[in-house]
Amino acid sequence: MDQQPAPGRRNRLVLLLLLLPLVATLVPEFYNFDKPSIGGMPFFYWWQLLWIAGVAVCVGIVYLATRSTR
Amino acid sequence: MIPAFNGLEFGIVLGMFVAVAVLGFVASRWRRGTSLASVEEWGLGGRRFGTVVSWFLIGGDLYTAYTFVAVPALLFGIGAAGFFAVPYTIAVFPLVMFAAARMWSVCHEHGYATAADFVRGRHGSSILALLVAITGIVATMPYIALQLTGIRAVIETMGIGGDWPLWIAFVVLAAYTFTSGLRAPAMVAFVKDILIYVMVLVAVIYIPYKLGGYNVIFHGAQSALAAKGYSTLLSGSQYLGYTTLALGSALALFLYPHAVTGVLASRSRNVVKKNMSLLPAYSLMLGFIALLGYMALAAHVKPVGGTAAKPDTTTIVPVLFNDEFPHWFAGIAFGAIVIGALVPAAIMAIAAANTFARDIYKPYIRPAASDREEGLVSQIVSVILKLGAVAVIVSLKLTFALEFQLIGGVIVIQILPSVVLGLYTRWYHRWALVAGWIAGMGLSVYMLYVTPSATTAHFGNASFALSTWGLHTKMTIWTGIVGVVANLVVATALTPLLARLPRGNDETKPGDFGEAEAPPIPFGPGPVVGQT
Structure with a gap:
């Protein structure tokens, strides 16, 4: 029980999740490639489309961790 | 080339438009309060x-x-x-x-x-x-x-x-x-x-x-x-x-x-x-x-x-x-x-x-x-x-409709220091924020003005060519970012200098922003979360 981090600390760390989608989609150096393509769609396109699901998950987790309980 | 008129397509669009207009008028009765006559x-x-x-x-x-x-x-x-x-x-x-x-x-x-x-x-x-x-x-x-x-x-x-x-x-x-x-x-x-x-x-x-x-x-x-x-x-x-x-x-x-x-x-x-x-x-x-x-x-x-x-x-x-x-x-x-x-x-x-x-x-x-x-x-x-x-x-006559909206974005981002920083801090002096707005807006409008497009000499694009300022590059930067950085620099630099001028009255209290629900400070006692 004592080893459990305080809710405050856990909440703080979970905020780092918000950085992931930003870094993944705002730095074209990471994804401006043709290959690997999926079903004819270049990496550039499916990588960014995939991060739409990524941002929903990241923001959703942060919401659950920080929502008000009232 | 003018495409042929199609009665079926027009009929469907017209029908949908009429249905939506009816819905729009009916909506006034939806979950209505006592009167609609207020902002x-x-x-x-x-x-x-x-x-x-x-x-x-x-x-x-x-x-x-x-x-x-x-x-x-x-x-x-x-x-x-x-x-x-x-x-x-x-x-x-x-x-x-x-x-x-x-x-x-x-x-x-x-x-x-x-x-x-x-x-x-x-x-x-x-x-x-x-x-x-x-x-x-x-x-x-x-x-x-x-x-x-x-x-x-x-x-x-x-x-x-x-x-x-x-x-x-x-x-x-x-x-x-x-x-x-x-x-x-x-x-x-x-x-x-x-x-x-x-x-x-x-x-x-x-x-x-x-x-x-x-x-x-x-x-x-x-x-x-x-x-x-x-x-x-x-x-x-x-x-x-x-x-x-x-x-x-x-x-x-x-x-x-x-x-x-x-x-x-x-x-x-x-x-x-x-x-x-x-x-x-x-x-x-x-x-x-x-x-x-x-x-x-x-x-x-x-x-x-x-x-x-x-x-x-x-x-x-x-x-x-x-x-x-x-x-x-x-x-x-x-x-x-x-x-x-x-x-x-x-x-x-x-x-x-x-x-x-x-x-x-x-x-x-x-x-x-x-x-x-x-x-x-x-x-x-x-x-x-x-x-x-x-x-x-x-x-x-508009061709690249999107550029229109990008100019709107360049303008609206200049209120970011007053609104968004205002949500987090009262450190900024009101007159410093006014000066920042003037600087950011002025710079942005100037940059838009000197940007040509294929058909116009001014206000052509919200992407500013860095070569305009003598840099040997083909790179462009979104004008609004440059403007808002100038805005922030001016507001930050002037805030200490204007300390002698009276500050505005702040009618909000820290608790008004939902502090209790924001992540508490680590290690500190902080507000208790999750207890009722």
Whole structure:
């Protein structure tokens, strides 16, 4: 029980999740490639489309961790 | 080339338009308070919208007709750089999640209806509030006009000449918005977005199937773009422009009056935050709609309207639908685009009108105005704004409709220091924020002024070529980012220097921002979370 981090600390760390989608989609150096393509769609396109699901998950987790309980 | 008039398509679009207009008038009775005659009820729907309604309202509000028309047109015209709309609508949610929640809490506590209301209460400066109000209204007006380009693109594709359908559409829209207020677009947004989700789902499966798969589409698009000197991938010199455009647009989005209105109409702080993880569903739709631009390239779509030298590329999506779909489905898709323009246009006009009534009319023209009078002013101004938008669009010929909106973004981001920093700190001096706004706005307008386009010498583009300042590079940067950095530097540098001038009165308290729900300080005692 004592080893459990305080809710405050856990909440703080979970905020780092918000950085992931930003870094993944705002730095074209990471994804401006043709290959690997999926079903004819270049990496550039499916990588960014995939991060739409990524941002929903990241923001959703942060919401659950920080929502008000009232 | 004027396409042949198709009675079936026109009949379907007309039928959908009439159905939506009826819905718009009926909406005035929906979850109605005692009276509609106040900004609170007419302009914010009584602040009673739950998760689902807010999702449709904010989604239908932010992902506008420009989504369906201008983003694919951009990919059609310049290739990969046009895809910035996707990282833009990804980055916005993590960036604004907490700021939007704080905004909701403080506005709920004090009855603020606009960003300028908040700025006046927080910084105790009616001049700063006036600047914020004017900035919001000026940035929104071209955005309302932009929605009309979506309708016009459909009308041109259906082979109908003249501007009369635009007038009719907006007069009807103005009439039901006048009577029902924010409830009308909230209700219509349900219909609009369900139609658009269906349309997109069908389009991204059926059109690639007809054209021979995404492989064929991307190859076709690449060869068509290469002929014009563009590509389906970014060139190295486009990276900075792509990143700053996506980041800056994301930072600017929730500063628009209509976005603030959508947030404030929510029932609770949790509704706002939850929607930040649900709204990306719209981004996915936007991503696939953007690819329609490449499908149009691969299908050798010829835009209609405009001139031979500069065709109106905003028509490519309607033309693609007209060419590939059976007429009955093209009619439904056209109807969806038309309705898709009406919802955001209504919310934008309401938001800008609220801002005028609350932050210009009441403080500067009639301080004694009652809530009822304030509401009536807002109703009348919303009508004027919509008809003004038609007049603008009829008198100006627009090709790259999106550039219009980018200039709005450059302007609106200049209120970021006053609004967003104001949500977190009171360190900034009100006059330093005013000076920052002047510096940022001045620099941005100057940069826009010296940027030519292919057809004009000034205000050509919101992407600023760094070579203008003598740098040996082909790189561009989004003008708004440069402006807002100058704004922040000036505001920060002047705050200590102006310490002798009286500070404005702050009517907010730390607890008003929902502090107890924000992440507590690590290691400190902090507020107890999770106990009742």
